[in-house]
Amino acid sequence: MKKKLRLKLPFRILLSAIAVILIVTLYFPIRSIIKLVGHNYSFSSSVEIVSLDLYDEVIARDYSETLNKIVKDKDFNIDNYESYMNINYQDRPNFLQNVNKLLELKYNVEDINNINSIVSDSFYPKLFQEYIQDISKYLTVKYFKEANFDRYRKYFNGNYEKTILYVNIGLDKDYYTDTTLTDDFSVTMLVNKYHGISDKFSVPDLTKISDECSIAEPNYMSKEAAEAFETMCRDAKSQGYDILANSTYRDMDTQQKTWDTYLNLYGIKYNEKYVTRPGYSEHHTGLSVDIKSKHSNIFKDSKEYDWCLDNSYKYGFIHRYPESKVNITGISSESWHFRYVGVEIATYIYEHNLSYEEYYAMFLDK
Ligand SMILES: [Zn+2]
Incomplete structure (x- = not known):
């Protein structure tokens, strides 16, 4: 009996030792995993975090959706751990592979967050060609x-x-290169040296401007613009200003004749600077009006010019080719040329001192 006990004792010591080792080696990982799960990590991610020896680091900071999603991925690179923790997770194809490539190219986490939230999948290869240090400045x-x-x-x-x-x-790009031609009329349409009208284009509702608001030759505008111009003309008159429509809608043939006349007189250089090519004149839209003062042959010197600058937006018109925007419009300053765009847009353009090209690029060009 005694002998048997003696034999068992070392065995019991051994068992106890194994038990202690098991408790020590299993208790702490299990406790860590439970804590990570309580910290919102999935069970399998938590196991991985513990096995990568990242527990202390991870538990000390806020939950990272990115880490939770990528830690089990075969492409998870522990050297990038700190960056991963600052990168916002995006549910999109090849997220981790893309992030790794961008990090390898030295993109910073702010850039990567911008890239992942803004660009399309097909844009990544361009970013992989080289490190573009100001990428965020463009993307934002x-x-x-x-x-x-x-x-x-x-x-x-x-x-x-x-x-x-x-x-x-x-x-x-140079003017008249890479142009688009439109078939369709709209009040907000853009016609300039990059955007022309096609042979199919027509203004659907040309309306004659009443005699009191026009020079002797008849002038036509698209209905909404014609009505707005007449209202503006009458309001101006009631305040002591006399404005007349001097030139409004022009068809392609008329613009061609104008072009040819000046071409014969002054040559191509003059034309390219001062005359618009047929198809690219805003007068084709029926939304433009060259305004004349009853009292002065030089519109810029008239009190009507100042009145129009200050008030035309209330009627939906913008001063289309101001001196300050020549580099954008590509048209030499024309004090007399106004364009109907509707009151809301005209008001915005007036208040923000924009050209129509800028407004169009900001809000209408999708
Ligand atoms: Zn004009």
Whole structure:
């Protein structure tokens, strides 16, 4: 009996030792996993976090959805752990692979968060070609278009917002190159040296402007614009200002004749500067009006000019080709040329001192 007990004692010691070792080695990991699960990590992610020896680090900070989603991935790179913790998770294809490539190229986490939340899947390969240190400055401009990215970088003028707007307008290209032609009329349509009208285009509701608001030759505008002009004309009159429609709607043939006349007189250089090519004149839209003062042959010197600058927006008209916007409109300053866009847009443009090209690129060009 005694002998048997003696034999068992070492065995019991051994069992106790094994039990202690098991408790020590299992208790702490299980306790860690439970704590991580309580910290919102999934069970399997928690097991992985513990096995990677990241428990102390992870439990000490806020829950990371990114870590929870990627820690079990075969591409999880522990060297990038700190960056991962600052990158917002996005549920999109190849998220971790893309993040790893961007980190490898030295993009910082702010850039990566911008990239992941803004660009489309097809834009990533461009980012993988090289590290673009100012990528966030482009991406965070509201009007950023992926398709124009190379043009932005080529054109860059020192100001990201202006670069993006100007390239979207088309200013990095020569006039009349890469043009689009529209078949359809709308009050907000843009016609300039990049956007013309097609042969199919017509103004649906040309309306004659009443004699009291027009020079002797008949003038026609699209109905809404014609009515707005007449209201403006009558209100101006009641305040002691006499404005007349001097030139409004022109069809393609008329513009062609104008072009040819000046071409014969002054040559192509003059024409390119002062005359608009047929198809690209805003007068084709029936929304433009060249205004004349009853009292002065030079509109710019008339009191009517000042009145129009201050008041036309209330009737939906904008001063279309001001001196300050020649570099954007591509049209030499024309004090007399006003364009109907509707009261809301005209008011915004007036208050923010924009050209119609800028407004269009900011709000209408999708
Ligand atoms: Zn004009």
